[in-house]
Structure formats: structure tokens, C-alpha cells
Amino acid sequence: MNILDELERFEPFRKLSGRGKILLSQGVIRKECSRSTIALNKGQVVSGAYVVVSGRLRVFTLAPNGTEATLYFINPGETCVLALNCLFNDLLYPAWVQAEDNTVITLIPGAIYRRLFEQESTIQNMTVHALSTLVFRLMTELEQMHSSHQKQRLANFILLHASSQGLLQMTQQQIAHHLGTTREVIARLLREFVANGLVRTQRGSLAILDASSLQKLISFPG
Amino acid sequence: MNILDELERFEPFRKLSGRGKILLSQGVIRKECSRSTIALNKGQVVSGAYVVVSGRLRVFTLAPNGTEATLYFINPGETCVLALNCLFNDLLYPAWVQAEDNTVITLIPGAIYRRLFEQESTIQNMTVHALSTLVFRLMTELEQMHSSHQKQRLANFILLHASSQGLLQMTQQQIAHHLGTTREVIARLLREFVANGLVRTQRGSLAILDASSLQKLISFPG
DNA sequence: TTCCCTCTGTATCAGTTGTTACATATCCGG
DNA sequence: CCGGATATGTAACAACTGATACAGAGGGAA
Structure with a gap:
């Protein structure tokens, strides 16, 4: 070919x-x-x-x-x-x-x-x-x-790039690169997401547990 | 016509x-x-x-x-x-x-x-x-x-939009709109610029006093 | 001049973010 | 199973930003 x-x-x-x-x-x-x-x-x-x-x-x-x-x-x-x-x-x-x-x-x-x-x-x-x-x-x-906080942008990124099974195969460092920030910031935000039962984290990947709450987060960062 | x-x-x-x-x-x-x-x-x-x-x-x-x-x-x-x-x-x-x-x-x-x-x-x-x-x-x-602070972006904006005489005829509120922030932030930054002799402020306009220092600021926010 | 409206100057506080530093966990190869 | 490399978890601090609040200053119109 x-x-x-x-x-x-x-x-x-x-x-x-x-x-x-x-x-x-x-x-x-x-x-x-x-x-x-x-x-x-x-x-x-x-x-x-x-x-x-x-x-x-x-x-x-x-x-x-x-x-x-x-x-x-x-x-x-x-x-x-x-x-x-x-x-x-x-x-x-x-x-x-x-x-x-x-x-x-x-x-x-x-x-x-x-x-x-x-x-x-x-x-x-x-x-x-x-x-x-x-x-x-x-x-x-x-x-x-210019209109969102990192929390909102992260939620958006996860929803946008996760597979149809709700799995995002990326390291936190990679996510940080995409959003133009550092790994620690991503870790801090993910900790909060995990505490609220929105996602589950593993080494090298991340699974969405509650997509609708993530979606809400984008509009209402509360 | x-x-x-x-x-x-x-x-x-x-x-x-x-x-x-x-x-x-x-x-x-x-x-x-x-x-x-x-x-x-x-x-x-x-x-x-x-x-x-x-x-x-x-x-x-x-x-x-x-x-x-x-x-x-x-x-x-x-x-x-x-x-x-x-x-x-x-x-x-x-x-x-x-x-x-x-x-x-x-x-x-x-x-x-x-x-x-x-x-x-x-x-x-x-x-x-x-x-x-x-x-x-x-x-x-x-x-x-994603790579500049407001201070740098303001310096850049002033240099970019000032007339050839170094005059920028805009209220601080308008500048704030352009940079996606609030008037108070612009006032705070301009206060610093004025203190360092970089610009002079008047009602509704602003004059550049030291363009080269403004230019340096963009690269080295010091 | 006086009133009113807009623009500017300033202080303070809370929230977010970036940074530093270190501990822990997981994977992989030997 | 043992190291080394990589990935993650956490805490504490500094810097920056946005929000709130209020005091003047300038300019125009009656």
C-alpha cells in the first residue's frame, strides 16, 4: 500500500x-x-x-x-x-x-x-x-x-476524553499537561472527586463513577 | 456612494x-x-x-x-x-x-x-x-x-494598543474587559506601574513613560 | 456653584493555584 | 523477591486573583 x-x-x-x-x-x-x-x-x-x-x-x-x-x-x-x-x-x-x-x-x-x-x-x-x-x-x-476554574475544566476533560466505559487511561501528569497545570493540582482535585464518589483512581488510569455529578460540576463548581 | x-x-x-x-x-x-x-x-x-x-x-x-x-x-x-x-x-x-x-x-x-x-x-x-x-x-x-500573569498581559496590552505617542485612551474598566478581569485588578497593577515610573494615569486614559521597561516586564515579570 | 454620574484609588479578605518537599504505592526487570 | 523507576498521596506555604467595600476626584449639566 x-x-x-x-x-x-x-x-x-x-x-x-x-x-x-x-x-x-x-x-x-x-x-x-x-x-x-x-x-x-x-x-x-x-x-x-x-x-x-x-x-x-x-x-x-x-x-x-x-x-x-x-x-x-x-x-x-x-x-x-x-x-x-x-x-x-x-x-x-x-x-x-x-x-x-x-x-x-x-x-x-x-x-x-x-x-x-x-x-x-x-x-x-x-x-x-x-x-x-x-x-x-x-x-x-x-x-x-477565562470562565472556568481548574475543577470545572478537569471535570470537563474527564468526561470528554474518557472511553465509553467511563475509563480514562492517562497518568495525572498527562492530564496536567493537557490542562496546562501541574500534577499536584490534578491530584488535589482528584482527591476531592474521589471523596465525593465521582471517580475512582488507579495507577495510570481513572474510572468515572458518577458522570452526572461531574456534569453538574461543570456548571456549578460549588 | x-x-x-x-x-x-x-x-x-x-x-x-x-x-x-x-x-x-x-x-x-x-x-x-x-x-x-x-x-x-x-x-x-x-x-x-x-x-x-x-x-x-x-x-x-x-x-x-x-x-x-x-x-x-x-x-x-x-x-x-x-x-x-x-x-x-x-x-x-x-x-x-x-x-x-x-x-x-x-x-x-x-x-x-x-x-x-x-x-x-x-x-x-x-x-x-x-x-x-x-x-x-x-x-x-x-x-x-496560559503562560503569563496579568501583569505581563497588561504590559503587553498597553504596548500593543497605545497610540504612537504612547497614549492609551481607555478606562480601566475597558482594559479589564479586554483582559477578562475586573477593574480593581487593573487599578492594582497600574498602581505598581505608576510607582515604578512606567506609566502615568489620568481619567479615561494612560500614558506610557518607559516603554522599554514595560517590554522587559513581559519577559521577566520580576 | 452644586449635584450627579462616572472613573479612579485603596484596603482587606477569601479562594484558587503553583511550589516545595517528602512519603507511599505500584509496576517491571533481573 | 528485591531494587529502581515511575506514579500517586499529602501537607504546608507563598503568590496571585477576584470580591467587597468605601473614599475621593474629575467632568458635565442645570
Whole structure:
């Protein structure tokens, strides 16, 4: 299975005309990343559009004191919009990106992507849609950040990222990174959640016991 | 001077072909707003693309306790990207918008805008560029929010929004709104700035005395 | 001038968060 | 089963922030 076949699993690329395929084949790169392979650093020149084939990318900022904060995730079939962004505006990449285990990405060189964008309306639509989605995620995150306490944000994060069985397989350190705080703060909040019977904690994971109370907490931090 | 002439002051519209103009003329609306005319409310259905002709729009979120936080401004020639966003994704508007004094906006109905987007590459480019710019602004704001204290954010805000003479004509309440905090906090921080000779405060405005020290403060909150 | 409204200055207190420091627990490999 | 590495639990403190309360100060209108 070559790169183009992989790309064609995703609708915008499946719809490409023959010319699109020819364009695409010129210099598209496939990359396999393992956890902690850093895909892109802040300030780096963006060389093309990234499309996630499998796995997941995490985009985050890094404060001077070392605490991270996740901005958003990039799932299979999605492109890194920030990279698109830089591509179209000749800007340097403004954040850090890390791959989770077994992530495969393809890199479509900038020149090719720009040509595709001009000629293929499905690529145009995908681009606009991806940008729009990101704007929405960022807005939501910003709004949460300025109107919620950590307790609310944690409750929200747990509900949002837990599996359908109510299990969240993450260390407290990882959760802390996502929320832009430290492990101790997460531990303190989780202690309170546990005391109130909202969750159960184990090493490396956490189980929701009372989802509705967690939900209420988001609106009424009481 | 009719609406289309006004729109043509801005490049993307100047470049429109004859057909584009015909499309544009069908139902474009001109609106004049005075301060505190609220252009758009959270949860409202977005009826079209907004282009600012003169004046300025402010987009902000509103926390349950009533504190505002400015997300970004929309200057003449720019469009409200959030509205575009909703337009292309059939979403409800996710924030509040307020006009400053003497702001004139034009409203291009959604159906027309979508057609223009499909047929006119200048409109495509404008849309992508506007979305990209917004993504960048939001990212920057988010990063600042999670890595800076109010002191740093205030110093940054003052430097960024002061006139070339170093004058910032805003009440402390307005500044507080922009940073998502309360007036008293701003007063407390400004007191410190004044004590250190960084700024001078007057009723309704504030003058920068030592820009370079303010700049240093952003990096080293000391 | 005088009244009134808005804007500013200040003090104090409570709540939240980040930091430091250390104890304990769990997992994994040898 | 024994260490080392990693993850968690806990306490105590400092810093920052938001909330409350009130005292002036400035500016405009009658």
C-alpha cells in the first residue's frame, strides 16, 4: 500500500481527479512516528501540509516554566491546520507537535498543496472546513480558560476524553499537561472527586463513577 | 456612494469579475452601528458574511459572572471570520460582537457568499487568509493566557494598543474587559506601574513613560 | 456653584493555584 | 523477591486573583 492509497482513504483525496493524483505523487512523503518523536517545533519552517493517516498528533504550547497545555488533537484524516496556516501565510510554526505511538503521517510539500488548493474544489473545501473547525476548538478552549476554574475544566476533560466505559487511561501528569497545570493540582482535585464518589483512581488510569455529578460540576463548581 | 462602491475599496472585492458584482448586488445590506449596538449575540443564527467598512467591531466572550474577555478586533476591510465559520458549517454564533462608534458594516447574505466563494478565487483567498489570521490570533491569545500573569498581559496590552505617542485612551474598566478581569485588578497593577515610573494615569486614559521597561516586564515579570 | 454620574484609588479578605518537599504505592526487570 | 523507576498521596506555604467595600476626584449639566 503506497502513500497515495493511504491518502485516498480520506474523502477529499478520494475525490481528486487524475491530475490531482499526478500532482500528489510528486514528492509526497510518508513518516512513521513513535511516541515522543517530535514532529514539529516552534519556530520551525513549515515545509508542507501534514495529513494524519493513523494514530494521533497532539499540538501544544510550552510556557517558559516548562508546563505544557494541549491546544487540540489531530485525528486520522485531519490535517494540521496550523501548518496549512503557515503555508499560506509564510509564517513560522507557532507551537509544538508530538506524535502518539504508531502514528503515520504524510507530508504534502507546500508547492503541491498550494497548486491542489487552486485547482481542486474538494481541497479548498477541506482546507476551509479544517480551518473553521480549529477556530471553533480554539474559541471554545479560550472561553473555558477565562470562565472556568481548574475543577470545572478537569471535570470537563474527564468526561470528554474518557472511553465509553467511563475509563480514562492517562497518568495525572498527562492530564496536567493537557490542562496546562501541574500534577499536584490534578491530584488535589482528584482527591476531592474521589471523596465525593465521582471517580475512582488507579495507577495510570481513572474510572468515572458518577458522570452526572461531574456534569453538574461543570456548571456549578460549588 | 452605494454599498458596492464601498466594498470595492477593499482588494478582494475590487478584483471581482462582472458576474461577481452582479452576485454581490443581490441583497447586500449596509448597516450603521453606534457604540453598544450589539451586532450579533451568542447562539444567534448567522445570516451572512460581515465586512467592516469603517469603524471597528469587537468580538468577545462573556463568562457567567459577567466578566468579558476580548477575543479579537475586526478592522475595516476585514470580515468577521467567526461568522464565515458558522456560515460554512451551519453553526450558531459562538460569541458576542459589539460595534464601536460610527461603525459601518455590510452584510453579504450567506447564499451569495457561498456562491462567490465557489466561483471567485479572490474570495477564496480572502476567506482562507482571514481564517488563518484568526487562528493565529487565537493561538497567540491562548498561549499568553496560559503562560503569563496579568501583569505581563497588561504590559503587553498597553504596548500593543497605545497610540504612537504612547497614549492609551481607555478606562480601566475597558482594559479589564479586554483582559477578562475586573477593574480593581487593573487599578492594582497600574498602581505598581505608576510607582515604578512606567506609566502615568489620568481619567479615561494612560500614558506610557518607559516603554522599554514595560517590554522587559513581559519577559521577566520580576 | 452644586449635584450627579462616572472613573479612579485603596484596603482587606477569601479562594484558587503553583511550589516545595517528602512519603507511599505500584509496576517491571533481573 | 528485591531494587529502581515511575506514579500517586499529602501537607504546608507563598503568590496571585477576584470580591467587597468605601473614599475621593474629575467632568458635565442645570
